[in-house]
Amino acid sequence: MRGTALTWTKAGVFVLCLVPLLRLGVLAFTWGLGANPIAFVLHSLGTWTLVLLLVTLSVTPVRRLTGWNSLIRLRRMLGLFAFFYACLHFLTYVGIDQFFDWHTIVADIAKRPYITVGFASFLLLIPLAVTSTNAMQRRLGGKRWQRLHRLVYVAAAGGVVHYLWLVKKDMTQPVIYGLLLVLLLGMRLAWRFARPAPGVMVNRPPA
Amino acid sequence: MLIRRPPDIRPSEITAKDLYLDRRRFLEAAAGIAVGTAALGAALVGTRRADGAPVARTAFPNLRHSPYSTSETPNSYRDITTYNNFYEFGTDKEDPSQNAGTLVTHPWAVRIDGDVKRPQTVDVSTLMRWSPPEERIYRLRCVEAWSMVIPWVGLPLAAIIKHAEPTSRAKYVEFTTLMDPKQMPGERTGLLAWPYVEGLRMDEAMNPLTILAVGLYGDVLPNQDGAPIRLVVPWKYGFKSIKSIVRIRFTETQPINTWNRAASNEYGFYANVNPAVDHPRWSQATERRLGEFRRRPTLLFNGYGDQVASMYRGMDLRKYF
Numbered sequence: 001m002r003g004t005a006l007t008w009t010k011a012g013v014f015v016l017c018l019v020p021l022l023r024l025g026v027l028a029f030t031w032g033l034g035a036n037p038i039a040f041v042l043h044s045l046g047t048w049t050l051v052l053l054l055v056t057l058s059v060t061p062v063r064r065l066t067g068w069n070s071l072i073r074l075r076r077m078l079g080l081f082a083f084f085y086a087c088l089h090f091l092t093y094v095g096i097d098q099f100f101d102w103h104t105i106v107a108d109i110a111k112r113p114y115i116t117v118g119f120a121s122f123l124l125l126i127p128l129a130v131t132s133t134n135a136m137q138r139r140l141g142g143k144r145w146q147r148l149h150r151l152v153y154v155a156a157a158g159g160v161v162h163y164l165w166l167v168k169k170d171m172t173q174p175v176i177y178g179l180l181l182v183l184l185l186g187m188r189l190a191w192r193f194a195r196p197a198p199g200v201m202v203n204r205p206p207a
Numbered sequence: 208m209l210i211r212r213p214p215d216i217r218p219s220e221i222t223a224k225d226l227y228l229d230r231r232r233f234l235e236a237a238a239g240i241a242v243g244t245a246a247l248g249a250a251l252v253g254t255r256r257a258d259g260a261p262v263a264r265t266a267f268p269n270l271r272h273s274p275y276s277t278s279e280t281p282n283s284y285r286d287i288t289t290y291n292n293f294y295e296f297g298t299d300k301e302d303p304s305q306n307a308g309t310l311v312t313h314p315w316a317v318r319i320d321g322d323v324k325r326p327q328t329v330d331v332s333t334l335m336r337w338s339p340p341e342e343r344i345y346r347l348r349c350v351e352a353w354s355m356v357i358p359w360v361g362l363p364l365a366a367i368i369k370h371a372e373p374t375s376r377a378k379y380v381e382f383t384t385l386m387d388p389k390q391m392p393g394e395r396t397g398l399l400a401w402p403y404v405e406g407l408r409m410d411e412a413m414n415p416l417t418i419l420a421v422g423l424y425g426d427v428l429p430n431q432d433g434a435p436i437r438l439v440v441p442w443k444y445g446f447k448s449i450k451s452i453v454r455i456r457f458t459e460t461q462p463i464n465t466w467n468r469a470a471s472n473e474y475g476f477y478a479n480v481n482p483a484v485d486h487p488r489w490s491q492a493t494e495r496r497l498g499e500f501r502r503r504p505t506l507l508f509n510g511y512g513d514q515v516a517s518m519y520r521g522m523d524l525r526k527y528f
Contacts, residue, residue, distance in 0.1 A: 036353055099501055111485075111490075168351070169399065170298035170398060
């Protein structure tokens with residue numbers, strides 16, 4: 001995939017990634033957010049953060065399984081959208097749910113394990129977003145950049161734990177996300193051990 | 208008993224215009240339905256529907272107002288009937304409104320037994336005779352830190368208990384929800400130990416604030432809100448107010464309520480609303496009143512301290528949370 005095809009694919013994925021946000025906009029004008037719209041928006045943004053993190057993490061496994069190496073060209077955008085939704089999720093919590101009640105927010109982050117984990121995961125995503133540019137990648141060097149960006153595994157795990165510790169009783173949803181994450185990370189581990197010379201596939205130039 | 212006037216209305220308590228209009232539309236519609244049903248009822252006096260239910264559906268003529276009602280503006284009918292927890296019909300807030308159609312509330316029998324002089328099974332109309340319905344506009348505070356104001360139609364529980372004639376051994380009242388996975392699909396899951404059970408200490412059950420609700424906004428209770436009869440204990444977190452009750456048992460020992468059984472470190476027996484005692488995973492200091500933008504501070508005993516605080520004098524509310 002080169003040139004125009006890539007541009008169009010990127011444009012399509014870009015629009016697709018905005019759909020969850022547009023949906024919230026539409027629902028807001030049609031009483032679709034329900035009786036507790038703030039909680040609805042907060043939870044929806046959190047869910048989509050997690051979904052996009054998992055989609056980003058599935059780029060490498062899907063690429064290996066299908067041989068569609070140009071998928072790598074979409075990974076940065078997907079990751080940045082995950083960060084975008086994480087930002088909206090956090091800002092909704094700070095600015096709308098708690099209405100900038102910093103005293104409560106700080107206490108929440110310190111005292112509530114699920115918020116501590118969620119906040120830490122959000123912080124972990126910041127250096128990844130900052131170093132997502134080509135220039136930063138060059139400045140850090142491929143190896144170091146890659147090592148840094150493995151933090152996304154920790155952030156995704158933190159996101160799942162954040163969800164798991166929040167629910168009252170019905171663990172179905174967070175467990176599904178957790179299993180998907182285990183699968184995506186497990187595939188990486190399996191390949192790592194199965195392959196005597198690591199890095200060959202990863203550094204292969206796009207076909 | 209001294210019945211205090213609630214404090215004067217604050218600007219933050221004035222209902223937004225769209226909510227107000229929403230409510231007015233509802234009331235207009237309800238009035239239309241009421242007139243229509245009354246006419247129909249008059250034409251069919253003495254008849255019964257195919258399911259055996261009496262025809263009189265808007266069933267609370269001359270509803271008495273109560274000094275225990277708050278003057279705060281109730282939430283819209285739509286809020287109250289589309290956003291609540293009733294795990295028997297699913298764990299999302301909208302699930303009960305979508306799934307509770309399978310619940311059959313006529314006929315309905317309530318078993319009264321345990322430490323009573325004479326165990327018996329009664330229907331809801333008998334309970335309404337024992338304790339005539341009143342309008343009770345109460346605040347409801349969920350343990351999940353959201354709240355509403357709900358205009359219930361309720362039967363004061365104290366009068367029902369007097370009719371049931373508990374013996375001197377009775378120290379607690381235990382309530383049980385219907386157990387029927389066909390009608391309540393959530394009971395097929397292993398989420399909670401079904402059927403749902405709740406309990407009150409005898410003095411709590413006898414408190415004049417405690418009611419068995421049979422109606423909402425002057426009409427019969429919708430299935431998703433716990434039809435045909437549910438407990439309402441406004442100074443306790445919502446999970447205490449058990450829905451679709453089929454059994455009232457008087458007992459000497461403290462009942463084990465369902466959420467306490469599920470997670471005893473998170474949900475106690477008393478479950479009194481208390482901003483100073485946090486849920487282990489979240490703060491209880493503030494709440495979001497549905498329909499309001501800003502959180503508001505949560506009040507001790509949900510603002511019903513004047514009526515209930517004396518029952519807990521000397522008790523460590525952190526220990527008995």
